[in-house]
Amino acid sequence: MNVEVDQSRCVAAGHCLASVPEVFDQRDDDGVVVLLDETPPEQQHERVREAAVRCPSAAIAVRARDSSS
Amino acid sequence: MTEPRALPIAARAEDRPFDPAAELYELQREEGLPRVTVPSPILGDFEAVMITRYEDARSVLRDDRLRMGFVFDPEAPRTMLNQPGNLLNYNGDEHSRLRRMLTGAFSVKRVRALRPMIEEIVSARLDALSEAGPGADLVRVFSTPIPTMVICELLGVPYADRADFQHRAQVGLDVNTTREVQIRNLAEMDEYMAGLVADHRKQPGDNVLGGVVRDFGHELTDDELVGIGNMLLIAGHETTASMLSASTALLLQHPDQLAVVRDEPSKIDDAVEELLRYCAPATIMPRQAAAPMSVRGQRIEEGERVVVSILAANRDPDATEHDLDALDVSRQPRPHVTFGHGVHQCLGQQLARMELRVALPALFDRFPTLKPAVPWEEIDYRTTALVFGVRELPVTW
Numbered sequence: 001m002n003v004e005v006d007q008s009r010c011v012a013a014g015h016c017l018a019s020v021p022e023v024f025d026q027r028d029d030d031g032v033v034v035l036l037d038e039t040p041p042e043q044q045h046e047r048v049r050e051a052a053v054r055c056p057s058a059a060i061a062v063r064a065r066d067s068s069s
Numbered sequence: 070m071t072e073p074r075a076l077p078i079a080a081r082a083e084d085r086p087f088d089p090a091a092e093l094y095e096l097q098r099e100e101g102l103p104r105v106t107v108p109s110p111i112l113g114d115f116e117a118v119m120i121t122r123y124e125d126a127r128s129v130l131r132d133d134r135l136r137m138g139f140v141f142d143p144e145a146p147r148t149m150l151n152q153p154g155n156l157l158n159y160n161g162d163e164h165s166r167l168r169r170m171l172t173g174a175f176s177v178k179r180v181r182a183l184r185p186m187i188e189e190i191v192s193a194r195l196d197a198l199s200e201a202g203p204g205a206d207l208v209r210v211f212s213t214p215i216p217t218m219v220i221c222e223l224l225g226v227p228y229a230d231r232a233d234f235q236h237r238a239q240v241g242l243d244v245n246t247t248r249e250v251q252i253r254n255l256a257e258m259d260e261y262m263a264g265l266v267a268d269h270r271k272q273p274g275d276n277v278l279g280g281v282v283r284d285f286g287h288e289l290t291d292d293e294l295v296g297i298g299n300m301l302l303i304a305g306h307e308t309t310a311s312m313l314s315a316s317t318a319l320l321l322q323h324p325d326q327l328a329v330v331r332d333e334p335s336k337i338d339d340a341v342e343e344l345l346r347y348c349a350p351a352t353i354m355p356r357q358a359a360a361p362m363s364v365r366g367q368r369i370e371e372g373e374r375v376v377v378s379i380l381a382a383n384r385d386p387d388a389t390e391h392d393l394d395a396l397d398v399s400r401q402p403r404p405h406v407t408f409g410h411g412v413h414q415c416l417g418q419q420l421a422r423m424e425l426r427v428a429l430p431a432l433f434d435r436f437p438t439l440k441p442a443v444p445w446e447e448i449d450y451r452t453t454a455l456v457f458g459v460r461e462l463p464v465t466w
Contacts, residue, residue: 012172031176
C-alpha cells in the first residue's frame with residue numbers, strides 16, 4: 001500500500017491521527033496532516049483505508065502497491 | 070409537478086424525539102431528489118432539496134459548489150450568526166484562511182492536553198450537582214456549565230467574570246426570553262468579548278483566543294476577533310450541552326448500555342461515537358448551491374437551497390446491514406455525519422468528543438442510582454429547535 005496526503009486540502013479534523021497514529025500526525029501550529037509512513041505494514045491497511053474514507057476533505061490517497069494492496 | 074411537501078425544519082418523530090420523522094424515511098427510499106417546503110421562523114417558508122441518504126450527504130457536503138446558507142451581511146443587523154470572524158459565514162479561500170488560524174488549537178494532541186482541565190471542570194460540576202440535591206436540573210447544573218466553562222478556559226475569561234459570562238451564555242440560549250432581552254444580552258456579550266480581545270491585544274493569554282491574537286492578530290480586525298470568540302462560544306456550547314443532556318436521557322432508558330459507558334473505559338471512545346451518531350444534535354445543515362451541481366446524476370440548480378438531514382443520513386439503512394435505529398454503544402462505530410463533512414466539518418469535534426468521554430462516565434460513576442425526577446413523558450425535548458436537546462432534565466438519585 002502507498003499512502004499520499006495533500007496538505008493543501010487538509011482541514012485538520014484529526015480523524016487520521018485518531019485512527020492510525022502510526023501513520024499520520026498533525027502539525028503543531030495548524031493541525032495539518034503529516035505523513036509518517038508512506039508504506040505502512042499490512043496490519044494497518046484496514047485502518048488507513050478507513051481514515052482515507054473518513055477524511056472530510058479527501059486529503060488522503062491510498063494506492064495499491066505491488067501484490068500487497 | 071406536485072406541490073412540495075412541507076417538512077418541519079428539525080423533522081423528528083412525534084413522541085420519539087431521538088428518531089427521524091417517518092416522512093424522512095419515506096423521502097430516503099425515493100430514487101428522485103425530493104424538494105420540500107421548510108417552514109422557518111428566521112427565513113420564512115423556503116423550498117429546498119432534501120438530502121436524507123448517507124452517501125448523498127457526504128457527496129453534497131464535500132462539494133465546493135455548495136455554500137453555507139448564511140453569509141455575513143454587513144448591512145444587516147449584527148446578530149450572533151451575522152458577524153465577521155464566524156467560520157459559518159465564510160466559503161472558499163476566505164474560509165480556509167480563517168480556519169487555518171484556528172485548527173492548531175483543536176488538533177488531537179492539543180485537545181488531549183486539555184483533558185486534566187476538563188476533568189477538573191467536570192468534577193466541580195458533580196460537586197455542584199451533589200450540593201443542589203435530588204430534583205436538580207441536570208441541564209442547568211451539569212450539561213450547560215461544562216462546555217461553557219471549557220470555552221471560558223479557551224477564551225481566557227478570568228474566574229471573577231465567569232458567573233456573569235455563564236449567565237449571558239444561558240440567556241442567549243433561552244428561547245423563552247423576549248426579543249428586547251436577547252438584543253440587550255447580545256450587546257453585553259459583544260461588549261464583554263471586545264474587552265477580552267483588547268486584553269489579549271495588550272498581553273496575549275496562554276489559551277486559544279490569546280494564541281490567535283499572538284499569531285494572527287496583525288491580520289485580523291478587533292471585530293473579527295470578537296466574532297471568532299463568539300463563534301467558539303456558540304459552536305462549542307449549545308451542541309455539546311445538548312449531547313450531554315440527550316445522551317444522559319437516552320442512557321438512563323438503556324441501563325445495560327449506561328453500564329458500559331460507566332464501567333468500561335476501553336469502550337468509551339466507541340460509545341461516544343454511537344451517541345453522536347444517534348443524537349445528531351445539529352439535526353439539519355442548511356446550504357445553498359452556488360453553481361449547478363448533481364447528486365446521483367440528478368441536477369440541483371444554482372441558487373437552490375439544500376437541507377441535509379444529518380439525523381436521517383446517520384440512520385440510512387443503505388449504508389449498512391446493521392439496524393441503525395437501535396442504539397448500541399458496544400458496536401463497531403458506524404460512520405456518521407454528525408459533525409458534517411467537507412471543509413466545514415466541525416472545528417471543535419475532538420474537543421466535543423473529549424468533553425463527552427470525560428463527563429458521561431464520571432456522572433454515572435458519581436451517581437450510580439441516577440434517574441429522572443419526573444415521568445419520562447414529561448421530559449421536554451427541543452425537537453423543533455435548530456439544535457436538538459433537552460430543555461430541562463430534573464434528576465434524582
